[in-house]
Amino acid sequence: MGAFLDKPKTEKTNHIGNGRDYRYVVASMQGWRIDMEDAHTVEIQITNSPPFETWSFFAVFDGHAGRRAAFHSAENLLQTILETDEFQKLAVELNSNGHEMTEKCQQYIKDGMRTGFLQLDAAMDESNSDEKERSGTTAICAIMTSDNIFVANLGDSRGVISRTDNDIFATEDHKPYLEKERERILKAGGSVMIQRVNGSLAVSRALGDYEYKSVPGLCPTEQLVSPEPDVYVLNRNKETDEFLILACDGIYDVLENDKLCELVRSRLQATEDLKQATNQVLDVCLSMGSRDNMTMILVLFEGAPTFDPEKAEKEKEWLREADDKLDGIIRGLEPNQADADLVMSMLRREGFEELPLPGGLHLARTLVDLKLKRMEVPENEIIERQTNGGDVSAGSPSSN
The missing domain is CATH 1.10.10 (Arc Repressor Mutant, subunit A)
Incomplete structure (x- = not known):
């Protein structure tokens, strides 16, 4: 049996909810793949106590070569981030300054998210030391406060923010053929063939994939495949922010960032049913030729497009x-x-x-x-x- 089914599984899994000043909906579909290897996390409150009780966390994980890495990451990434030294210091700082989001606090968050990825990857490797884990996963996640959105991406899942002033923010994929990724791969003794690490793996950064992380004398971020995310900090703007999309490459394989935003906008104008709107996005991607699992988290801000009768x-x-x-x-x-x-x-x-x-x-x-x-x-x-x-x-x- 090959990597694909005879016909796609088009049943959707949905989850919908509300935060303090936003709505969100999750949509996922197995599609043509034999197995569903995507996973996701949504936490409206990342903790129940100050200073994080008003912060939210969203994440999408796109697994490959098995589902273990994606599902393990979905269950453990947030807690790993919260337990980092940076977030412990952040809590002390925020509780002492009246919860003011200073540049120092922003840096704690960025550093803590990076450290959390590295620690999760190391812990997952140690927990499977008897048998090298072959599965891996990309990750795209966001921590949302009242003033900022902190986005971390690893691999080719992507985060996009649409604004009413036609300004679109998007994370950058980690692909082996990109110069900064290719340089690290070659220094580690690897190669980039047919745009893949050693002619096999299509992403240059991921959690798991430990067969690409075993070069002696190199730290984790210097290996052929790195677990280090890029972390972005964005200011929230109630006047212009429309929505945040976190999605796997099954969607971006067929839609560029601007076209995806246009499609989401049109679906929100065509129906008041958020599940229907996001499910239609997945169906359009399937019809356009996507052959992968698909998962999308859509977070709607106050400035999101509204139903147009x-x-x-x-x-x-x-x-x-x-x-x-x-x-x-x-x-x-x-x-x-x-x-x-x-x-x-x-x-x-x-x-x-x-x-x-x-x-x-x-x-x-x-x-x-x-x-x-x-x-x-x-x-x-x-x-x-x-x-x-x-x-x-x-x-x-x-x-x-």
Whole structure:
């Protein structure tokens, strides 16, 4: 069996909630991959006591070669950061200065996040000393205070902040072909072939991946694959901040930062249902050709786009037309031919007018998956569900 399924698993897992001055939603989907190796963490309060009780933590982990590194990191990264010497000093400083976020405090946070990554990586290696752990994970996380957002990234998962003044912040991926990464890899005796570490690993920084961290005489940050994150500090602005996205590369493989922000913005204007909005983003990425697991955390600030009834009605009208067109296409197929990619291709070939919104024709993918799922349900089961008041046309299963 290869690395991919015969057809993607499009069921979504969702989680939604509210913080002091924000809303958030998590959406994840296995997609074409045989296993789901993504993990995530959301903590509205990183502790229950001062000075951190009003701070929040969000993180996405994109595992590879197994799920252990990603799931272990999701369970332990925040606590490891909080236990660093830097955060112990930070707590003392904030409690003594009336919780004022000084430059000194900001530096404690940046240093503490970096130290937390290094300590977690070392501890995970020691816990598996008898058998070298082969799995690894990228990480993108954010600590959010009332005044700042501290973003740490490791690998090619990415954090993006959209603002109303068309200013977009984005973290920089850690890829082996980038000069600063390539230089470290070569100094450690490795190579960069086909844009991968030793021709194999597609990221140059990660947690785990210990087979790339065993060069004698080199510290962890000098190894072929480094566990050291880049840490950014950004000032929050209630006037311009729209939303924060933390997501794995399954999304960025097919969407550039600006296009992703445009798509999210259009989904927020088209529906008041945050789960539906984020699930549509995943479906669009799948339709655009993403073959990876997908996980996205969307944090909405006070300046986030709001529901626009006029735009929503225009989209509903387009979807009704697409629904009729899809019925004709699917009726002409044998059950064993019913493939979402084929149906989308036929819809495109028939010249169906694209919706003039980010995502375009790919916005019909959710509808296609829904129709094909209905075809998989036996007719007697449909009758039974309808008799019992069920709805077989409900969207993809989700859990809270």
